[in-house]
Amino acid sequence: MLRTGLLRRAAPTGRWLATGEGLLVAALVLALLATIEIVLASDLGADRSSSGLSTAILLGVGATLPVGAVRTHLAAATVVIAFGTFLALLTDGRPTVAGSVALAVCLYLLGVRHRWPAAALMVGALAAYAAVAVVVDPAMPHGPAVALALLALGAAGAGRARRLRGQARARDATTQTMTAAFLEYEARGERARIARELHDVVAHHISMIAVQAETARLATPGMPPDGARQLLAIGDTARTALTEMRRLLGVLREDTNRGADVAARRQPQPGLHQLVELVDDARASAGTTTRLVVRGCVAALDPGIELTVYRIVQEALTNARRHAPGAAVDVQLDYAADALAVRVRDNGPGPSGSIAADGSSTGGHGLMGMRERAAAAGGRLWVGPAPVGGFLVEATLPLARHTPEVVPG
Numbered sequence: 285m286l287r288t289g290l291l292r293r294a295a296p297t298g299r300w301l302a303t304g305e306g307l308l309v310a311a312l313v314l315a316l317l318a319t320i321e322i323v324l325a326s327d328l329g330a331d332r333s334s335s336g337l338s339t340a341i342l343l344g345v346g347a348t349l350p351v352g353a354v355r356t357h358l359a360a361a362t363v364v365i366a367f368g369t370f371l372a373l374l375t376d377g378r379p380t381v382a383g384s385v386a387l388a389v390c391l392y393l394l395g396v397r398h399r400w401p402a403a404a405l406m407v408g409a410l411a412a413y414a415a416v417a418v419v420v421d422p423a424m425p426h427g428p429a430v431a432l433a434l435l436a437l438g439a440a441g442a443g444r445a446r447r448l449r450g451q452a453r454a455r456d457a458t459t460q461t462m463t464a465a466f467l468e469y470e471a472r473g474e475r476a477r478i479a480r481e482l483h484d485v486v487a488h489h490i491s492m493i494a495v496q497a498e499t500a501r502l503a504t505p506g507m508p509p510d511g512a513r514q515l516l517a518i519g520d521t522a523r524t525a526l527t528e529m530r531r532l533l534g535v536l537r538e539d540t541n542r543g544a545d546v547a548a549r550r551q552p553q554p555g556l557h558q559l560v561e562l563v564d565d566a567r568a569s570a571g572t573t574t575r576l577v578v579r580g581c582v583a584a585l586d587p588g589i590e591l592t593v594y595r596i597v598q599e600a601l602t603n604a605r606r607h608a609p610g611a612a613v614d615v616q617l618d619y620a621a622d623a624l625a626v627r628v629r630d631n632g633p634g635p636s637g638s639i640a641a642d643g644s645s646t647g648g649h650g651l652m653g654m655r656e657r658a659a660a661a662g663g664r665l666w667v668g669p670a671p672v673g674g675f676l677v678e679a680t681l682p683l684a685r686h687t688p689e690v691v692p693g
Contacts, residue, residue: 287513289599289631293535300488305350307352307353307354308352309467310350310351310352311348311349311350311351311352311386312349312410314348314349314351314382314383314386315344315345315348315349315383316345317348317380317381317382318345318347318348318380318381318382318383319341319344320680321344321380321382322337322340322341322344322380323337323341337541338376338470340372340375340376342370343372343375344372344380344382344383345374346364346365346367346368347364347365347368347372347379347380347382347383347386347387347410348365348380348382348383348386350364350365350386350390351365351386351389351390353373354389354390354393355592356371356395356656357391358393358398359394359398361390362387362390362391362394365383365386365387365390366387366390367434369382369383369384369387373428373432373644378428379428379432380461383659383685384397384432384435385481386440387432387435387436387439388435388436388439389439391436391439391440392439392440392443393443394440394443394445395439395440395441395442395445395446395447396442396443396444396446397443397447406685409569413495413652439691446528456544474692475645479533486529489671490522490525490526491526491627493518493519493522493524494518494519494522494523494526495514497518497519497522497655498515498516498519499614500515501515501516501519505529513568513571514569514571517568517569518569520565520569521565521569522607524556524565531553534614543618552593553587554591554593554594555587555591555593555595555615556585556594558592558594559576559593559597559615559617560576562594562597562598562601563575563576563601563615566601566605569605572602572611572612572613573613574609574612574613574614575612575613575615576615576616576617577584577614577615577616577617578616578617579616579617579618579619580617580618580619580620581619582619583619583683585624588661589624589681589683592657592658592660592661592663592679592681593617593624593626593652593679593681595657596626596628596654596658596665596677596679597615597626597628597655599650599653599654600615600628600654600668600677601613601615601628602650603650603651603675603677604628604630604632605676607632608630608631608632608633608674608675609628610632611631611632611674612630612631613628613629613630614627614628614629614630615628616628619683621684622682622683623663623680623681623683624680624681624682624683625678625679625680626678626679626681627677627679628671628676628677628678629674629675629676629677630670630674630675631670631673631674632674632675634669634670634673634674634675635667635668635675636668652665654667654677654679658679658680658681660683661681661682662682663680663682664678664679664680665677665678665679665680666678666679
């Protein structure tokens with residue numbers, strides 16, 4: 285907690301120092317420290333006249349005060365500070381600590397804001413100044429000159445390294461964004477291609493089924509009424525399947541055709557309201573008893589739950605027609621406080637050998653698809669023999685009741 289408080293107090297301070305007023309105060313503080321350092325060095329025995337002291341103070345102030353202008357005139361401030369530090373090195377043999385700090389700050393900022401040649405030029409000039417100072421007066425101690433050159437090189441290098449890290453992060457972010465956009469574009473293209481292939485192949489065959497069923501019903505003389513009704517149901521089922529396939533493929537493809545496909549794509553996904561039509565179609569196509577039984581308090585549910593229920597019942601009715609032709613089917617919805625139980629039971633011969641005792645199946649994509657839909661909705665599905673014979677599909681789905689949006693009048 286103490287550390288968090290200190291960080292919170294330090295953040296506004298850092299922002300204030302980056303402003304013009306903060307930099308001016310920092311420059312004044314550095315100039316004052318340089319003056320104090322020069323005066324203390326004179327009091328400790330430095331052989332310096334009054335004019336020499338004034339010159340040293342002037343150079344100390346000139347090597348620190350331009351820090352206040354680094355925000356708007358960084359290059360000029362760096363040149364002035366470097367020149368003042370160079371003169372202090374020539375006259376006194378070493379610059380002030382405050383001047384060295386000011387020079388390091390300027391070279392660091394120069395490396396961050398500008399390209400490498402500018403910082404390299406300043407480092408090279410300062411190194412030349414230090415070399416000249418050593419050559420001009422061999423008796424001058426070499427330590428301050430070498431330390432100053434290394435400090436300048438390190439500050440400029442640190443600034444340049446920070447600039448490179450920032451550029452690398454920007455490049456990485458750009459690369460990730462471009463890669464994600466490219467992958468999304470490729471995925472969209474692949475989905476569109478798959479949708480086109482499915483539509484061109486499957487739609488053709490389903491359309492042929494509808495046409496052939498209608499042709500057989502109309503062109504066959506003396507066909508019994510039951511056979512004509514079955515062929516009519518086959519054609520209706522094929523056309524319904526074609527409409528649903530186009531609606532689902534519209535989610536995958538962006539370049540679907542206009543016209544007839546637009547109405548199919550804009551139709552809402554089926555829900556519980558379409559269960560009556562689904563049961564009626566199953567009763568008409570199978571020619572047997574198919575009932576819809578609803579228990580409990582009926583309420584509007586989440587559209588995803590309703591679509592899951594519709595698809596499970598649709599697949600269960602299809603399986604009943606395929607594996608138990610002529611059997612009566614009951615579709616039952618039990619509304620509870622927190623769950624919806626969906627049961628589809630027929631009185632046919634019961635499950636085949638592919639259904640285990642625990643309700644798991646070893647073959648068939650229909651049962652697997654129903655199980656996956658129930659799991660995606662947070663529920664579970666069981667298939668197996670019904671208690672009094674036949675086949676039972678039972679799904680339990682958690683209720684997520686849908687509250688219609690009220691628009692203020």
